[in-house]
Amino acid sequence: MTTLRTSSALSNFGWLVKREWWESRRGFLWAQFWVAAAILIFTVLGIIAGEVMKARVGDSVDVNMGVNLTQILREATTHDTVQLVKALDATMLLFAFIGATVLFFVVFFYLLGALYDDRKDRSVLFWKSLPLSDTGTVLSKVAAGIVIAPLIAVGITLAGYLAAQVVISLWLLIHAVNPLPLWTQAEPYGLWLRLLAMVPISALWALPTVGWLLVWSAAVRSKPFLWAVLVPIIAGVLNFWIGLLGVPHIRAEFYWGNIAGRLLLSLIPGSWIEPNSQGFHFRGASDLAIIDWPAMGHALMMPQMWIGVIVGAVLIAAAIWFRRWRDET
Amino acid sequence: MSAASDNAVYDVDANAPATPGAVIHAAGLTKRYGNTAALDRADFEVSAGRIVGLIGPNGAGKTTALKAILGLTDFEGELSVLGLDPRKQRPALMRQVCFIADVATLPRWITVSEAVDFVAGVHPRFDRARCQRFLARTKLQPRQKVRQMSKGMIVQLHLAIVMAIDARLLVLDEPTLGLDILYRKQFYQSLLEDYFDENKTILVTTHQVEEIEHILTDLMFIRDGKVVLSTDMDALGERFAEVLVNADRAEAARALKPLDERQVFGKGIFLFDGVPRAQLEQLGEVRRPSVADLFVATMKGTYA
Numbered sequence: 001m002t003t004l005r006t007s008s009a010l011s012n013f014g015w016l017v018k019r020e021w022w023e024s025r026r027g028f029l030w031a032q033f034w035v036a037a038a039i040l041i042f043t044v045l046g047i048i049a050g051e052v053m054k055a056r057v058g059d060s061v062d063v064n065m066g067v068n069l070t071q072i073l074r075e076a077t078t079h080d081t082v083q084l085v086k087a088l089d090a091t092m093l094l095f096a097f098i099g100a101t102v103l104f105f106v107v108f109f110y111l112l113g114a115l116y117d118d119r120k121d122r123s124v125l126f127w128k129s130l131p132l133s134d135t136g137t138v139l140s141k142v143a144a145g146i147v148i149a150p151l152i153a154v155g156i157t158l159a160g161y162l163a164a165q166v167v168i169s170l171w172l173l174i175h176a177v178n179p180l181p182l183w184t185q186a187e188p189y190g191l192w193l194r195l196l197a198m199v200p201i202s203a204l205w206a207l208p209t210v211g212w213l214l215v216w217s218a219a220v221r222s223k224p225f226l227w228a229v230l231v232p233i234i235a236g237v238l239n240f241w242i243g244l245l246g247v248p249h250i251r252a253e254f255y256w257g258n259i260a261g262r263l264l265l266s267l268i269p270g271s272w273i274e275p276n277s278q279g280f281h282f283r284g285a286s287d288l289a290i291i292d293w294p295a296m297g298h299a300l301m302m303p304q305m306w307i308g309v310i311v312g313a314v315l316i317a318a319a320i321w322f323r324r325w326r327d328e329t
Numbered sequence: 330m331s332a333a334s335d336n337a338v339y340d341v342d343a344n345a346p347a348t349p350g351a352v353i354h355a356a357g358l359t360k361r362y363g364n365t366a367a368l369d370r371a372d373f374e375v376s377a378g379r380i381v382g383l384i385g386p387n388g389a390g391k392t393t394a395l396k397a398i399l400g401l402t403d404f405e406g407e408l409s410v411l412g413l414d415p416r417k418q419r420p421a422l423m424r425q426v427c428f429i430a431d432v433a434t435l436p437r438w439i440t441v442s443e444a445v446d447f448v449a450g451v452h453p454r455f456d457r458a459r460c461q462r463f464l465a466r467t468k469l470q471p472r473q474k475v476r477q478m479s480k481g482m483i484v485q486l487h488l489a490i491v492m493a494i495d496a497r498l499l500v501l502d503e504p505t506l507g508l509d510i511l512y513r514k515q516f517y518q519s520l521l522e523d524y525f526d527e528n529k530t531i532l533v534t535t536h537q538v539e540e541i542e543h544i545l546t547d548l549m550f551i552r553d554g555k556v557v558l559s560t561d562m563d564a565l566g567e568r569f570a571e572v573l574v575n576a577d578r579a580e581a582a583r584a585l586k587p588l589d590e591r592q593v594f595g596k597g598i599f600l601f602d603g604v605p606r607a608q609l610e611q612l613g614e615v616r617r618p619s620v621a622d623l624f625v626a627t628m629k630g631t632y633a
Contacts, residue, residue, distance in 0.1 A: 008453070011450065011451075012450075012451050014450075015447055015450035015451050016451075018447075018450075019443075019447055022438070022439070022443050023436070023438050023439075118436060121436070121437060122430075122431065122433075122434045123434050123435060123436035123437070125428075125430040125431065125434040126434045126435050126436065126487075127436075128399075128401060128423075129399075129423065129427060129428045129429075129430070130423060130448065130451055130452060131420050131421070131422075131423040131424040131451065131452060131453070132420060132423075132451055133419075133420045325402075325403060327396060327401055327402040
């Protein structure tokens with residue numbers, strides 16, 4: 001009996017996640033897809049522009065649209081493996097970085113609407129007419145936002161990278177350069193694996209933001225975005241004002257970094273990465289080392305990580321409570 | 330308020346224990362929003378195999394009562410639905426209870442086939458083949474999205490899904506509001522022909538009383554958060570009578586304390602509760618009152 005009930009709860013959860021996919025695949029998949037496609041299109045346009053300009057003014061034109069072609073051509077021609085790997089890593093990173101940016105915005109607004117949109121259009125009454133628990137419903141939205149959507153983004157990053165390699169290989173062939181070294185370098189795939197491994201760590205790190213957005217999504221009658229964003233900002237300003245009066249207050253740096261920042265921005269993929277010794281100046285491929293396995297291990301040891309997980313769990317529980325009892329329809 | 334209480338002449342026994350097999354049993358059901366009581370110690374009972382009309386003016390507490398029954402809202406008092414507590418056992422309850430709350434509550438992004446797949450996936454009592462049979466009678470296409478449908482088509486889809494669920498209680502809250510008469514007729518006809526049987530119970534609220542009058546087996550009037558009348562339709566015909574009285578007998582009619590009196594073509598139409606038929610027949614032509622007339626008489630002064 002118990003196993004039967006567990007399996008039906010699992011299958012229900014599967015259906016709930018599938019429903020989130022049906023409703024939000026435009027954001028989760030197609031937004032990612034079109035952005036990657038845009039990078040590819042710019043790369044192709046760059047190649048064409050470069051070829052045309054080369055034909056018109058000579059060999060010295062530096063083409064830099066989309067993927068950094070000039071660098072790849074130079075390294076591929078001179079057989080400088082180290083530099084070639086860097087250029088390819090940069091290509092992967094370009095897709096990953098843009099994909100992560102899109103992912104942040106898509107998931108942020110997905111979560112803000114997840115428990116609000118169906119109350120607004122009253123379709124919540126249909127969902128609530130089915131034998132589903134509110135806990136399952138809310139958790140399916142959490143899973144869709146911090147597991148399904150990022151996995152799709154990482155998948156598109158790889159697909160975009162491979163498509164770019166095809167384009168570049170064709171271009172190298174036109175120039176009678178052997179494109180094979182592009183395909184035999186293992187490092188970019190290693191980087192991709194590390195991006196994949198980041199997904200669960202980013203998911204844990206994102207929990208406070210996930211819970212925060214879901215609470216407002218489940219609780220307010222209108223404008224969840226304003227509530228979610230303005231409350232921490234106004235609280236921060238008040239905190240600053242209290243400080244001006246000389247009354248004990250939270251240190252501003254701590255407030256914005258560990259409270260407001262964690263509630264609003266923890267969804268940014270990789271925002272758990274600690275600034276390295278030179279400070280957090282991302283200089284592209286050369287700093288890729290910060291996305292490494294020790295950094296991930298370190299993130300899982302940070303107290304901020306686990307305090308955030310607890311806060312996130314409490315907020316998600318609050319969102320479930322609101323989902324269960326909010327009644328205004 | 331006192332006038333309203335005076336009008337609540339129909340007795341509903343507050344202390345009656347739950348009848349075995351009652352689908353819904355409510356005693357002292359109360360729900361407050363701030364200072365106003367949407368439900369004010371309402372008592373009622375619904376038995377299996379009935380089609381019950383819950384009729385009341387706007388703001389009388391109909392929707393609140395349904396929300397309490399469906400476990401969508403918290404409340405005070407006692408309420409059991411199919412022996413379950415809707416507050417604590419909602420997922421279990423919803424395996425046995427279906428509802429259509431208002432027209433057009435299906436999500437606009439969903440397609441016909443997604444909706445059917447989803448319900449088939451999560452509802453243990455859903456019969457997909459049966460649903461497909463109902464859908465085949467409509468013009469709905471599997472890949473059609475709800476946003477591309479008219480209100481009437483949305484209700485067709487919702488009804489096809491709901492009728493394919495073998496539930497014990499179906500709750501309908503204004504299910505045909507805003508539909509044209511063809512869809513409205515078809516809606517209730519489908520329910521009667523393809524869905525309702527002695528194991529099922531339907532609880533319906535609507536303002537279009539005339540349209541459902543003939544399909545109801547029971548009637549409940551709700552006013553100011555209280556159930557002021559709860560009767561089955563047969564008893565209604567025995568208890569209430571409408572008499573067409575000539576002007577010269579009007580005083581005699583008034584002496585019998587009618588619930589209501591109105592004038593049509595110089596004749597008085599008097600509505601009586603519980604006056605022996607033989608006595609009424611001396612006054613004029615006796616007939617069964619329509620639910621709408623009974624409703625209007627009962628709710629007199631509600632908005633005043």
